[in-house]
Amino acid sequence: MKGTIIRLQGGFYDVMTETDQEIRCRARGNFRKRNISPVVGDDVVIQDQGDGTGYILEVEERENHLIRPPIANIDQAFLLFSVKEPAFSYHLLDRFLVLIESKQIHPIIVLTKMDLLDDEETEKIREATTLYRRIGYEVIETSTESSVGVELIRSAFKQKTSVFAGQTGVGKSSLLNAVAPELALATGKISKSLGRGKHTTRHVTLIRLAEGLVADTPGFSSLEFPQELETEELRWCFPEFVELHDECKFRGCVHMNEPGCAVKAAVDSGEIASTRYENYVTFMEELNDRKRRY
Numbered sequence: 001m002k003g004t005i006i007r008l009q010g011g012f013y014d015v016m017t018e019t020d021q022e023i024r025c026r027a028r029g030n031f032r033k034r035n036i037s038p039v040v041g042d043d044v045v046i047q048d049q050g051d052g053t054g055y056i057l058e059v060e061e062r063e064n065h066l067i068r069p070p071i072a073n074i075d076q077a078f079l080l081f082s083v084k085e086p087a088f089s090y091h092l093l094d095r096f097l098v099l100i101e102s103k104q105i106h107p108i109i110v111l112t113k114m115d116l117l118d119d120e121e122t123e124k125i126r127e128a129t130t131l132y133r134r135i136g137y138e139v140i141e142t143s144t145e146s147s148v149g150v151e152l153i154r155s156a157f158k159q160k161t162s163v164f165a166g167q168t169g170v171g172k173s174s175l176l177n178a179v180a181p182e183l184a185l186a187t188g189k190i191s192k193s194l195g196r197g198k199h200t201t202r203h204v205t206l207i208r209l210a211e212g213l214v215a216d217t218p219g220f221s222s223l224e225f226p227q228e229l230e231t232e233e234l235r236w237c238f239p240e241f242v243e244l245h246d247e248c249k250f251r252g253c254v255h256m257n258e259p260g261c262a263v264k265a266a267v268d269s270g271e272i273a274s275t276r277y278e279n280y281v282t283f284m285e286e287l288n289d290r291k292r293r294y
């Protein structure tokens with residue numbers, strides 16, 4: 001029987017089967033010797049003992065894998081950015097996109113708190129919406145105050161394993177509550193003052209939500225680029241650069257100082273947004289600095 005690990009608890013793996021049963025499993029076989037340690041999100045083959053318990057026999061190959069939080073096979077990440085309180089930042093958005101592109105996870109950009117903008121500010125933020133849609137990203141504008149976009153978020157959950165990412169205060173818990181009120185997650189000041197003890201180990205759990213699975217902790221808790229992201233790979237994290245790459249004079253072009261660079265030409269002509277290119281250069285310098293330090 002096949003299933004997905006949704007929780008790790010006291011040496012057990014709770015597996016949600018294809019038929020929506022939860023089975024408490026132990027790992028059987030020589031996973032440790034083979035250097036496999038099953039994590040939440042892993043697709044597994046289990047032997048069902050028929051009494052609510054079972055054994056994991058096989059862990060299937062992972063599509064992708066996050067370390068913090070430890071979770072595998074994420075289909076998509078909702079990247080939340082508030083348009084106000086805290087203010088919208090192109091830099092932060094591009095940084096999150098690089099983090100997620102480098103993990104080969106499908107991003108969905110979510111702009112939150114749209115209700116806080118007046119008409120003029122709405123116009124201004126639509127420039128961002130348009131820019132990222134033109135690149136090919138899905139952008140969903142939301143407000144939990146006026147219930148904008150909540151249905152779109154809900155339908156995007158279907159049949160997928162998702163993580164929610166975004167800085168504290170952007171409205172992750174509020175939006176999840178809007179999609180599924182039964183979650184009753186603490187929001188705003190309340191959640192801050194609860195402050196979990198330092199030594200409490202937090203395990204990730206996948207929860208059923210709107211016919212999909214969602215991780216109960218925010219993905220990408222660190223904004224640092226992953227250690228394995230090489231400077232030469234950064235260019236693959238910008239889809240609109242990838243599209244022009246073949247037109248650069250040099251095959252190894254990283255779009256910095258090379259002559260005949262199609263990406264830089266597109267920046268000059270306005271086809272590629274200058275904010276995107278500026279952030280690319282900043283990230284490149286950051287990765288180079290890191291390389292120098294180690």
Ligand SMILES: Nc1nc2c(ncn2[C@@H]2O[C@H](COP(=O)(O)OP(=O)(O)O)[C@@H](O)[C@H]2O)c(=O)[nH]1
Nearest residue numbers: 113143144145168169170171172173174187188
């Ligand atoms: N005006 C407005 N406020 C919101 C919206 N979504 C969240 N907030 C507020 O933003 C604050 C942070 O929300 P929360 O969901 O706790 O953010 P989290 O830290 O990302 O989980 C809370 O005070 C919410 O009431 C929204 O769509 N509109």
Ligand SMILES: [Mg+2]
Nearest residue numbers: 172173186191
């Ligand atoms: Mg929260």
Ligand SMILES: [Zn+2]
Nearest residue numbers: 248253255261
């Ligand atoms: Zn180039």
